[in-house]
Amino acid sequence: MKNSILLFLSLLVSFGAFSQTPDWQVNPNDYSNDMAITGIVEIFDQEIRGENHMLAAFVGEECRGVTRPIYIDAFDRYFVLLQIRSNESSGEKITFRFYDADKDETYSLFTTEEFSANSVLGNFKEPYLFTNVDKNDKVSDFESFSFKGIDDVEIVLDKINHTVTAKVPVNTDLTNLIAIFSFKDNTYSAFVNDIAQTSGTTINDFNETVTYIIKNKYRYETEWTVNVSINKEAITSTMDLEEGWNWISFNQTFEGSTKTNDILNGLGQKSDIIIGQNGFDLYSEETGWEGTLSRGPGIDVRSMYRLRLSAGSSFSVTAPPASVSDYSIELKTGWNYVGFIPQESMSVKDALASINPENGDLIKSHDAVSVYSETDGWVGGLQTMNPFNGYMIHLNRNATLRFPLNASTPADRKDKSSDYSLLLPEKAPLERRKYERNMSMITTIENADEFGLNGSEILFANIGETIRGFASPSVTNSSTIYLLPVLGNTEKIPVSFQLFDSENEIIYTVKENIDFDANGIHGSFEEPFSLLITSKEMINEKKRPVVSPNPFNDRLSVQLTDNPEQEISIRLIGSSGTVVLETSTKSDSEGLVEISLADNIITAGLYILHLEGQSISTKQMVFKR
Numbered sequence: 227m228k229n230s231i232l233l234f235l236s237l238l239v240s241f242g243a244f245s246q247t248p249d250w251q252v253n254p255n256d257y258s259n260d261m262a263i264t265g266i267v268e269i270f271d272q273e274i275r276g277e278n279h280m281l282a283a284f285v286g287e288e289c290r291g292v293t294r295p296i297y298i299d300a301f302d303r304y305f306v307l308l309q310i311r312s313n314e315s316s317g318e319k320i321t322f323r324f325y326d327a328d329k330d331e332t333y334s335l336f337t338t339e340e341f342s343a344n345s346v347l348g349n350f351k352e353p354y355l356f357t358n359v360d361k362n363d364k365v366s367d368f369e370s371f372s373f374k375g376i377d378d379v380e381i382v383l384d385k386i387n388h389t390v391t392a393k394v395p396v397n398t399d400l401t402n403l404i405a406i407f408s409f410k411d412n413t414y415s416a417f418v419n420d421i422a423q424t425s426g427t428t429i430n431d432f433n434e435t436v437t438y439i440i441k442n443k444y445r446y447e448t449e450w451t452v453n454v455s456i457n458k459e460a461i462t463s464t465m466d467l468e469e470g471w472n473w474i475s476f477n478q479t480f481e482g483s484t485k486t487n488d489i490l491n492g493l494g495q496k497s498d499i500i501i502g503q504n505g506f507d508l509y510s511e512e513t514g515w516e517g518t519l520s521r522g523p524g525i526d527v528r529s530m531y532r533l534r535l536s537a538g539s540s541f542s543v544t545a546p547p548a549s550v551s552d553y554s555i556e557l558k559t560g561w562n563y564v565g566f567i568p569q570e571s572m573s574v575k576d577a578l579a580s581i582n583p584e585n586g587d588l589i590k591s592h593d594a595v596s597v598y599s600e601t602d603g604w605v606g607g608l609q610t611m612n613p614f615n616g617y618m619i620h621l622n623r624n625a626t627l628r629f630p631l632n633a634s635t636p637a638d639r640k641d642k643s644s645d646y647s648l649l650l651p652e653k654a655p656l657e658r659r660k661y662e663r664n665m666s667m668i669t670t671i672e673n674a675d676e677f678g679l680n681g682s683e684i685l686f687a688n689i690g691e692t693i694r695g696f697a698s699p700s701v702t703n704s705s706t707i708y709l710l711p712v713l714g715n716t717e718k719i720p721v722s723f724q725l726f727d728s729e730n731e732i733i734y735t736v737k738e739n740i741d742f743d744a745n746g747i748h749g750s751f752e753e754p755f756s757l758l759i760t761s762k763e764m765i766n767e768k769k770r771p772v773v774s775p776n777p778f779n780d781r782l783s784v785q786l787t788d789n790p791e792q793e794i795s796i797r798l799i800g801s802s803g804t805v806v807l808e809t810s811t812k813s814d815s816e817g818l819v820e821i822s823l824a825d826n827i828i829t830a831g832l833y834i835l836h837l838e839g840q841s842i843s844t845k846q847m848v849f850k851r
């Protein structure tokens with residue numbers, strides 16, 4: 227209650243609420259010195275007119291001078307001629323109070339002076355100003371200005387011209403920005419089109435200039451303009467490219483030449499090649515990059531490219547970031563090479579929403595694939611699209627792709643397909659960089675129930691002994707299917723299949739095979755490509771020896787768990803059943819068996835290692851790099 231009374235009294239002093247004329251008096255005989263001020267009075271920026279008002283000077287609570295306005299016809303103004311008394315020659319702080327007779331209100335003025343004997347301030351032409359408002363409070367300023375959820379923003383706050391200039395990152399949605407601002411005084415308020423603005427909450431469209439009206443406690447208004455633009459200054463992006471085939475795209479705007487030599491400047495060795503959908507360039511020491519790509523469309527951010535390098539390299543591009551709002555990608559019936567234009571990763575669902583996906587639409591990267599299901603959305607290992615990666619999209623119609631400014635949900639930069647290898651023993655070696663192309667398979671295991679599959683098995687695709695792809699199962703329309711990418715070049719050679727149960731370490735042999743068909747699509751949700759299991763092989767033992775390294779290169783070490791110094795028969799069998807190594811050796815006194823493979827030509831892939839001895843008979847899955 228006490229605090230409320232004090233606040234009320236404070237307001238009375240500030241804005242006036244007295245109901246009678248103040249009894250301000252001063253006895254000139256009590257003082258030896260004086261000073262004179264000729265001025266006018268403004269209350270809330272309005273000059274006072276009339277002769278019944280009163281102006282008084284105070285030192286503390288002691289009145290030192292009082293006067294009423296007088297009218298000067300030559301200037302058509304009411305002036306106050308105030309004589310201030312003191313016994314000091316200087317140094318006393320003088321404050322002022324004004325009584326408005328028309329409103330019967332008393333105001334404590336903002337104006338103050340230091341007493342100086344015999345000084346004269348103001349005249350009729352340049353009167354001294356008495357006011358209840360801080361001249362600085364006639365202007366209401368932003369103290370800070372930014373945008374919610376945008377860290378990389380450049381802000382210039384100009385208090386002289388009352389402007390805010392902001393540059394936000396490429397692909398920022400200017401139609402739905404939320405401003406975060408502050409004032410030096412929390413009594414200030416801001417309005418846009420007469421709508422009160424709340425910092426961190428109110429949404430505005432900043433595609434055009436937004437005008438803020440800031441109102442302060444003295445009812446003064448200041449107009450601020452806010453202009454927001456996309457920051458298109460050049461940035462440097464780096465791609466980590468590997469030896470062999472890379473599926474790439476660009477997300478920067480090339481304002482000059484789009485020839486391969488200018489974009490891939492400094493990258494390339496003899497016989498390196500870059501292939502687009504409508505042309506390709508070869509690299510030679512004499513010409514650099516040259517071919518139908520450079521002489522035709524050049525590098526286009528809307529397209530993906532297959533790039534084969536003789537050696538891995540880090541490659542940097544310096545150019546302004548591309549804005550997705552500047553580009554649309556016309557997709558035709560069949561296969562389309564598609565670049566990823568956004569600056570941040572995005573889920574396939576969000577990225578491809580504009581094409582209104584239909585059942586059977588397919589997207590693939592170098593080593594992953596997803597197919598659209600009307601009931602389950604995008605199904606398969608490719609769930610995320612990432613900057614610098616290239617993609618191929620297959621449709622049965624024409625469509626226009628426009629990437630969104632913002633994703634509706636955060637995207638995991640790591641595709642589901644890259645997680646499959648974590649389920650495999652010591653990670654299966656899929657050497658994707660050796661292969662330019664892939665084919666896509668929508669498959670099902672016809673007799674899964676007969677073999678008691680639990681839905682966690684990994685499906686391998688092999689060409690010879692080499693792993694060319696693998697996939698984890700997906701459930702759609704109550705059916706378990708595999709969206710399997712199979713890597714290859716142009717060869718039409720048989721692809722075989724195996725299933726691997728990582729939990730129980732069981733290998734299932736699959737009967738069917740199919741010839742590799744670059745960019746082929748085999749199976750659909752309605753009629754998946756059917757695979758039939760013919761047998762299974764348990765490779766788990768309670769006392770398995772420790773095999774290392776796995777994957778291996780040209781040697782294997784086997785640590786027996788018991789009975790050292792025994793003769794061991796060794797067989798290494800490929801995924802097709804071919805015996806690629808058959809030998810024998812003796813374990814040492816510590817039970818260690820060394821197997822040298824340097825003299826054998828063994829391709830990368832999955833193998834079964836058979837060990838037979840006096841007290842051991844075991845099989846283990848191993849991988850050749």
